Amino acid sequence: MVVVMKPGTQQQEIQALAHSFEEMGLQVGITNGVGCSILGLVGDTTAVDMDKISINPHVERVMRVQEPYKKANRKFHPEDSVVDVQGVKIGGGHFAVIAGPCSVESAEQVTSIARDVKASGAAMLRGGAFKPRTSPYSFQGMGESGLDLLLEAKAATGLPIVSEIMAPRYAELFEEKVDLVQIGARNMQNFDLLKEVGKLSKPVLLKRGLANTYEEWIMSAEYIMAAGNENVILCERGVRTFETYTRNTLDLSAIPAIRQMSHLPIIVDPSHAAGMYWMVEPLALAATAIGADGLIVEVHNDPAHAKCDGQQSLTPEKFDTLMKKVESLRAWREGQN
Amino acid sequence: MVVVMKPGTQQQEIQALAHSFEEMGLQVGITNGVGCSILGLVGDTTAVDMDKISINPHVERVMRVQEPYKKANRKFHPEDSVVDVQGVKIGGGHFAVIAGPCSVESAEQVTSIARDVKASGAAMLRGGAFKPRTSPYSFQGMGESGLDLLLEAKAATGLPIVSEIMAPRYAELFEEKVDLVQIGARNMQNFDLLKEVGKLSKPVLLKRGLANTYEEWIMSAEYIMAAGNENVILCERGVRTFETYTRNTLDLSAIPAIRQMSHLPIIVDPSHAAGMYWMVEPLALAATAIGADGLIVEVHNDPAHAKCDGQQSLTPEKFDTLMKKVESLRAWREGQN
Amino acid sequence: MVVVMKPGTQQQEIQALAHSFEEMGLQVGITNGVGCSILGLVGDTTAVDMDKISINPHVERVMRVQEPYKKANRKFHPEDSVVDVQGVKIGGGHFAVIAGPCSVESAEQVTSIARDVKASGAAMLRGGAFKPRTSPYSFQGMGESGLDLLLEAKAATGLPIVSEIMAPRYAELFEEKVDLVQIGARNMQNFDLLKEVGKLSKPVLLKRGLANTYEEWIMSAEYIMAAGNENVILCERGVRTFETYTRNTLDLSAIPAIRQMSHLPIIVDPSHAAGMYWMVEPLALAATAIGADGLIVEVHNDPAHAKCDGQQSLTPEKFDTLMKKVESLRAWREGQN
Amino acid sequence: MVVVMKPGTQQQEIQALAHSFEEMGLQVGITNGVGCSILGLVGDTTAVDMDKISINPHVERVMRVQEPYKKANRKFHPEDSVVDVQGVKIGGGHFAVIAGPCSVESAEQVTSIARDVKASGAAMLRGGAFKPRTSPYSFQGMGESGLDLLLEAKAATGLPIVSEIMAPRYAELFEEKVDLVQIGARNMQNFDLLKEVGKLSKPVLLKRGLANTYEEWIMSAEYIMAAGNENVILCERGVRTFETYTRNTLDLSAIPAIRQMSHLPIIVDPSHAAGMYWMVEPLALAATAIGADGLIVEVHNDPAHAKCDGQQSLTPEKFDTLMKKVESLRAWREGQN
Incomplete structure (x- = not known):
């Protein structure tokens, strides 16, 4: 100092x-x-x-000349952390793709998508049961029953499931039913929620806030780690700028920067950053090339009738094409080292 | 559309x-x-x-060509809303100043400050019991016992009390003990919390998020109103920009803009915007001149030993000087109409 | 360091x-x-x-722990600088309002507006002869003949004239014809232009860039001063943020901040910040209350047919109302000291 | 509309x-x-x-529902434009890397770097002769003699040269000596300069402004094209955000977005975006993967003694490693189509 x-x-x-x-x-x-x-x-x-x-x-x-974080700091933990989600590893050279619909709508929808994304190479299934929406008049998600539909899809495919928690009172429910507990961008500094997921045994996927710095983001991970849960995966999903063409401005510099600052794994969400389905593939390839530890991608079997975010969802066919390119690019990357 | x-x-x-x-x-x-x-x-x-x-x-x-909000929309409610906090009115020509320490530290501290700010003309007492802090290693507030100290200060001075709620599970506690329930900037889109305070009988002070537009802010008020609580006061406290000299960039254009868009009262927090005590007075005067319905100001009897935000707190003496100017400026404004 | x-x-x-x-x-x-x-x-x-x-x-x-600027630094020049524009003083307690049309359109238009704004108390006349426009297909201004029409209006009213210079090659022309040479926001870091106006004997009005910090802004003033011209007036006109309701986000904290950092006078342009005529008055009052050394306001006798920026221009009648309030508020401010 | x-x-x-x-x-x-x-x-x-x-x-x-630009609009010109710089093609599948020092310092320095970058596969040589610097007390470039040193390096290597023009009065000089005329970020809306380079026969490299939208950027290209010069290459170099870890936030979404909006080629400058040499390679790979038409990279043979931007310059060795990876990644990309 x-x-x-x-x-x-x-x-x-x-x-x-x-x-x-x-x-x-x-x-x-x-x-x-x-x-x-x-x-x-x-x-x-x-x-x-x-x-x-x-x-x-x-x-x-x-x-300040020294970082205000300890547990997440690479200086005190030089090797990459590897987070294990029911056998699926992320970080330290392990790369995984999470895919699925913005929101869970029916057993058929989610199981069908789960089968498709698994066939294309996804390692985990995402699906929103509790949805953060700007408007109180928009669909707010199916709630707990949405989690049960995800569990059905998990039973059918074996894919671990990822879903967003929106309040501390759901902690027990997520501990029981969800494999990777997501904290959304708008809750990155919901400190009560961070403390609560810090007590879970399940790993946490922490999205970057819309206008938060790398340091603030790592400090939120530090909250979770300080409460006892060291299995944190960071997720870059774009920040807010003056540009209105894209929904958010994806900040891929976050990948090498976080790698320098912290040992935690970091993945990229190209769907929310772009807000437009045709931009998902190019952003996903850039994220893979720069060294992200994984991707989280919205896939819907019928985007035109999705209950949310249809315009940024890939069809299973487009996702399959994307996965082939991502895997090939991963192979290229490994050939470079 | x-x-x-x-x-x-x-x-x-x-x-x-x-x-x-x-x-x-x-x-x-x-x-x-x-x-x-x-x-x-x-x-x-x-x-x-x-x-x-x-x-x-x-x-x-x-x-979209029409606003996505209804209950908060001035088009459907042309007159200003007036929010009543235990007899203190804000909005529709009623102006009130809220003052007090960043965090409650002791009975003596908060009651002494309450007496001072009341003597200077403040109409309500603020004080943080649950504190949102960027670092898990910083002081997190006294919790419920902090609310009790605020109640002691209220008993001593008659000032209604304002405090920040950080999670839905405290709703009952705040309903019982707090007169104006504050939602902090980092929780502006914590939708579970918004729904919960929407069920309270107590009015709500909704701070603008660090990177949220006027429309998103009003949509968060709409969440509270749609849940049944129409007593919402908005609070501009600065937004995040590239400028680092100030803690946040106070956006005073919000006052005339919100006045045009909505019938809800709007007040200004110059302390958090500036982040430096010497900038509080000029910002407070600008906010008063532009027509804010009130101010919320951090005051501490011993800023050098405050447990948080000391550098942006006014001493009771400086607050007294500020209040004299604010009242005189309010009188000038009223003389203009 | x-x-x-x-x-x-x-x-x-x-x-x-x-x-x-x-x-x-x-x-x-x-x-x-x-x-x-x-x-x-x-x-x-x-x-x-x-x-x-x-x-x-x-x-x-x-x-860096010390400021990178010297000539503009208040530490080495504790008293306020006062800039004299043909007898009109700005800074050090002197307050002046500059008014006039966005662009010069005809002799009749500019002289008529000049008479009106002078009658209302404006101390200088502004008018664009060379116009920076986002589109090559928009009206680019009358050029040199526009300056001559401003000179006619000056002859008729005695008001010193303010106009924007867009390229170094016009330096001689502006030295001859213009009393206060304006550098627009988009040229704040046009270093060749800064060096050129640094050689003029005429004072310079330096607008803040759309995304420039206080320090960068003062460094641009330092360019002009280092080249020999110490008569620089700064002008805050709003910065670019994620908010789209207003054209720019007016940053009034700049007034107390710049006062702390530098001895140069600083005025405010509420017209470009708001982008909407009905927001000009409230912003102008806030700027006056916070202690700006002056205002620059767009006034047009026929906003609906203005060749640019009509939507943010005041009519002479509205400007007259504004000036009465501004003068009354200035008197209030002086009574406070 | x-x-x-x-x-x-x-x-x-x-x-x-x-x-x-x-x-x-x-x-x-x-x-x-x-x-x-x-x-x-x-x-x-x-x-x-x-x-x-x-x-x-x-x-x-x-x-507005239709774009305000015509000549740069892909709707009216569906095929990619290919810009030819002395035989080096960029756009429409042609990829080229521009490399060289931030500023020209001596004949030996620039010719040595030119030989190195050519050997590694660069197609053009960059070098600043006129330098835009935030401080008037920083090195301002060698001026015209710097261009002559670039010409010596061109004579020695055959590489076309790229240099930044800072004022309209240098147009003739650049027309004579420079092969690709660069407009820097701070001059993106220096409209007099845009009109002037619009009259040149040499192609123009137009960097995105620090806080300019895609549409404003294309409108600046439209200025150049409307003046008669249709050979414009766009260059993304990062925008200004609240994040301070990186010098700028590189916005790689610009590549697919501009591809959709315009037929002009677009390249990426990872050096200025990152501001740190160790981040140049990952950003360059991401830019290549997402489909940029080229890169512009700062290379210096002695970064520790560079007269500017040493901290973001690669050594010739590091640049050679980078080029091998970029070429291999380009080959991968071509294999995908």
Whole structure:
């Protein structure tokens, strides 16, 4: 941590502040100069409150130089984490594709799609039972019965199931029925929910918030890990910008960046980023080429009548074509190393 | 709603689509031309799913021309709504200032601040008992006992109390103890929480999300209203941009814009927008001049030792100076009409 | 400046780097600790290239702690600058309103508007002769003859004239004919143009770029000042965000922020920020309340037939009402000090 | 174009407005309904001024449904454009890599790099002679003599040269000496410069502005094309967001989007987007996989002593590794079709 003092601050004040840091167990170095003085603080600064320091009337600015996260930090855990979802591995060289409908609509729909995506090579089945919708007048999902339909599809195909949890009170239900518990973008900083899924034994898929930085995203993973659940997979799904042509702006730089910052696996959701089915394949290929650990793709057997997000869903045929290209590109990538 | 057809679409396809809209009870007008055809749809389109229409392979684009909100819409409720919080009115010409510490820390702290802000003219007391913090290692608030300290301060001063609810399971607790239930920016699209506070008898203070549009914000108010609670106050607190000097970019255009779109009252939080105590007063004056229905301001008797947000808190003395200016400016404004 | 070394860097490397900074005339302080070391650099760092330092394979991060601007910096020039435009003063307590049409269309139009805005209290006349338009098929302005019509209006009213320069080759023309030379938002980082207006004797009105930070904006002023012209007025006109209801998001926090960072005067353009005439008055009042040194407002005698920006132009009548309020609010503000 | 009338507008007013559009040669269709009426306008609306229509007091909103660009529009030019730069083709299946230093520093430096990048497979040489720098105190480039050094490197290697033009007055110089004239991000809406390069016989590389939409970008290409120069190559280089880890957020969705909207070739600049050399390779691979028509990459033989952007430059060795992967990935892509 670095503390910059205001011009003209007395040595006495600087020494007093330095002393208060030393009492917190930090090493302190002071650089004095005309115009300003700088304090360098080294040690475990995760619990130091920057805001409190900046209240000091002699302090001009406080800057963090070490990451505020520990458990998710690659510096303290240099090897890639591998998350195991009922035998399907993600991370550390393991790549997996999750596919399925935006929302669960019927047993037939979801089992049919599950069979199709499995045949094309998907390793897990996604499907929304509880749906976050901007409008209270839109379809809100089938709820618990939607989870049961996913379990039927799992029984028929063996695919582990992925579904979004929207409130802490469903924790037990998801612990029982879901294999990979998804936190949606709008709940990335729903801290009560993060703490709750931190207590589950099931792994968590944490989507990036619409306007959250890499650091805030990792801090939300840290919430889950600090509560006891270290099986977190990150998912980049696009951020909000001034561009309106796409639903969101997919930020693929997140893949190499997160790889540098953290040991957690990271996958990409090209469907929500694009918002248009014809853009899913090119984005999925780019995500694969840049080194994502997997993809999550919306597939619907009848997009024109889907209860949500039909315009960004692939048909099983288009998904099959996509999977062939993705697998071939994965093989190319492995040939490069 | 407007549907733009792709160039070269056959009349037959256009007629079929038009017919399907008429069956939904909408009036449909068709403009044919070289290059493209346009369908204009008039009627109650709130429940029409734009995404589904855009799946049609002949459709190039779908655009909404009417607002997707009803209960919050000024068109259907031309007069300003006035929200009453234990006798304190906000909206429709009534202006009120909410003040208090970021977080409740002790009985003495909160009661002392409550007395000070009341003496300066504040009409309600704010104080965080459950705190949303980016880091799991930061102080998370006193929880329920914090609410009890607020109630002590209320007993001592008569000020209604405002506090943030972070999860649906606290609904009963807040219904019992809190006078104005706050939804924080990070929970603006926590739809389960919105539905839950929609069932309370207590009014709700809904902060704007960090990267949410006016329309999305009003749609979140619509969630609360659709669940039965029409006493919603909106609160602008700054949005996220590329600028890093300020904590957030306060968007004061929201005041006249929301006034045009909705009948709900709107107040401004200059403390969170600025993130620096010395910027609170100028932003509060600008908010008052532009016509906000109130302010919510962080005040702490000892900012240097506050458990959170000390750097953006005013001392009681500075708050008193601010209130004198705000009241004088309100008087000026009223003299203009 | 602060240089953070990577974990595990040898003391020898750290000393070598420190030595290289000392050779540049800087004071260097080193804080060593487990995990990382920090170098604090104090002295004149404006010319130090952060990018070059960050190339060093042992360096993790470089952070600037002092401002990269000198001439525009309030630290080295604590009193407000006052810019004089043909006798009209802006800054240091002097407030002035600039008004006029988006584009000059005819002698009659511009002289008529000039008379009207002068009668209402405007101190300068604005009018576009060279127009930056997104489309090559839109009206591009009257060019030099537009400047001559502005001069006719000046002769008739005595109002100094303000107009936008779009390319370095017009520098001589503007030096001769225009009293306050405007740099538009899209040219804020047109460095050749900045250098050119830096050679003029006429003062410059520098609009903030659509996506530029306060620091970049001041650096553009620094370009003009470094070239010899210290008469720069800054103008906040809204930035680009995800919000689409308004044309731009007016960032009024810029007023107190710039006041802290720089001694240059700053005015506000509510017309371009809002993009809608009915929002101009509330934004203008907020800008006045927060302490702007002036306003620039679009006024047209026949907005429905204006060649550009009609939808955000006030009629002379509405401008007159606005001016009465602005003057009354200025009087209120002065009564507060 | 679609015009939405305010609720309660009289039929007479609607008819009058419709009539005025018919006089402009447009077909007009009217949809009347309770609450609002919609006018659909079909025909050549590129020259219709939306702003003027929205001034009409009965009009609630005006929305464009057809693109405002013609020459760059894929609808009127379905085949890909191929741009030829001294025999090097880009677009329509032709892929080319441009490489070289951020700025030209000496004959030796630029010729040595040119030889290296040619050996690795680059098809053109980039090098900045005139440099846009945020600070007036940073190195501003060698100017004209820098172009001469590029010509020496061209003579030695045969590589066509690419360099950035910063002001209209250099047009003749660039016409004579440069093979592909670059417009930088900060000048994307420097309309005088766009018009000037529109008169050159040399092709133009148009970078996307930091906060510009796809449509605005294509409109800037339209400026160049409307002035007579149809050889425009677009270049995505990242946009400005709230994320500060990367220098800019690379928006790879631009590749499929622009492909849909326009027939112009589009390449990617991973160096400026990332701002960190270690992120260049992953971004370059993603760009290649998604179907960019080429890359522009910063390469320096001594990044630690580069006069600018050293931290994002590849060494010739790293560039060679990158090229091998890019070529192999291109071969993979071609095998997919």
